[in-house]
Amino acid sequence: MLLAIDVGNTETVLGLFDEDELVWHWRISTVLNRTADELAVLFAGFLAQQSLSFDRDVTGVAICSGVPSLTEELRRMVERYLHFPPLIVEPGVKTGISVLTDNPREVGADRIVNALAVHARFGGPCVVVDFGTATTYDAVSDKGDYLGGAIAPGMRISEESLTSHAARLPDVEIASPKSIIGKNTVEAMQSGLLWGTVAELEGMVERMEAELGGEVTVVATGGLAEDVVRYTDCIDHYEPWLTLEGLRLIFDRNAG
DSSP: EEEEEOOSSEEEEEEEEETEEEEEEEEEEEEEOOOOOHHHHHHHHHHTTTTOOHHHOOOEEEESOOOHHHHHHHHHHHHHHHSSSEESSTSSSSOOOBOOSSOGGGSSSSHHHHHHHHHHHHHHEEEEEEESSSEEEEOOOTTSSEEEEEEEOHHHHHHHHHHHHHEEEEEOOOOOOOSSSSSSHHHHHHHHHHHHHHHHHHHHHHHHHHHHHHHOOOEEETTTTTTHHHHOOOOOOOOTTHHHHHHHHHHHHOOO
16 A cells, blocks of 8 residues: 655645545645654554554555655655555656756645646646635646746635734634625734635636736645635646655655
């Protein structure tokens, strides 16, 4: 079985594949100072809940990480407990995606993984919107080339920025208020965070579609996507496990 690990700045998503089927998945907080041993205990516990063994049932590991310190600890964990090297999406790994940016090495691994997964499933051209710590917009051509994209603050970062820089603004839940015109501070903040994100999404998709020269398929993913997609018609597909699927595809391409 393949264990796919997507490490984000806020959350880490784990997926267990039996051949090409995602049979189990888990979402945990990203803790920067976790050691290889701690990670092994944590992952083994998830597998044990499904009567699976970490060191016997896992035969491959694919990692996509935006947190370098955890990347190294995950590498140590796999080598120490599973006794084989993990596949880490980094320069030199075959993805099948041509990155047509000024500096391909600076493009986040998760964005390349998402581009591969979305083109394999839906073809192109596509726009992938990943709602996480940041909200990223990535353009994929009809040939499957990664063309570039945009990066904006995610909803949680925006909320934290408001509360940390304005003394009288409270922490609020990211939720839809009764109306766009808030009648109190909490509702006003919720409206700005949620409906502001929806307006940003629709505006960015419209502009990227125009720049790409025609109709595109828009796919949403990420931990906060579910909070947004229900309030807009511009998303064609919501794929919460898109990055895990991309990791599986990359692992298969490099398995030899």
